[in-house]
Amino acid sequence: MTTTVTARNRAKAQRTDAILVAAAELFGARGYSSVSLEDIGAAVGISGPAVYRHFAGKQALLGALLIGVSEDLVAGGTAVVQGAADERTRMAMLVDFHVDFALRNADVIRVQDRDLAHLTEESRSDVRRLQRAYVGLWIDALSALVAADRDELRLRVQACFGLLNSTPHSTSAALRTRADTSRVLAAMAIAALTAAHG
The missing domain is CATH 1.10.357.10 (Tetracycline Repressor, domain 2)
Structure with missing residues (x-):
């Protein structure tokens, strides 16, 4: 059980890091106001609403x-x-x-x-x-x-x-x-x- 939880936590942390990297790239290229959560989610292979599992908005x-x-x-x-x-x-x-x-x-x-x-x-x-x-x-x-x-x-x-x-x-x-x-x-x-x- 501990191994599963640890693996899940590690995967979530990796996804969080990937979202941050994608956000930096997109905000840097287009500006904060021109980027949506859907854009950021798509850049890491998830839906926009799925980003809310990592960040409040x-x-x-x-x-x-x-x-x-x-x-x-x-x-x-x-x-x-x-x-x-x-x-x-x-x-x-x-x-x-x-x-x-x-x-x-x-x-x-x-x-x-x-x-x-x-x-x-x-x-x-x-x-x-x-x-x-x-x-x-x-x-x-x-x-x-x-x-x-x-x-x-x-x-x-x-x-x-x-x-x-x-x-x-x-x-x-x-x-x-x-x-x-x-x-x-x-x-x-x-x-x-x-x-x-x-």
Whole structure:
């Protein structure tokens, strides 16, 4: 009996993950308002009403998507910070972590940029809280390398995110591989973060 329940739970979790991936792709391509639960269900081989077995509705699905990604960023960033040997390595590892995120999650970044307003007030508050925590990790790391107050450090970090998160809106076709793209973005990010005062 336990094996059956575990297998059923695992299958449900896999379907939930597939729905989130499909929602990110569809919301990213067409926008939240232009996608129905039927569209999302069809993308994973189920009916629209069957999506309700996993999420209370389309808005709840959007919330789960953006909150989940924000939680992953905070958890991953925290692990990077705790695992770095020194200040410069910590900053470089955070940049590499976010570059990898940006290149793997272009759809989610588009959704975040365009559809955050469609979240419930509670979900939007959760996303903002998690974003502040993630930015805080970067500010703390950068403060060891740049002599500036927190307002300036925050400006540098947010400008760096603007650079890295713009990648879904451009193409790296001119570069040969994703590794090349990652190298260029990481170098630009470090240069922007640590640029000397004018």
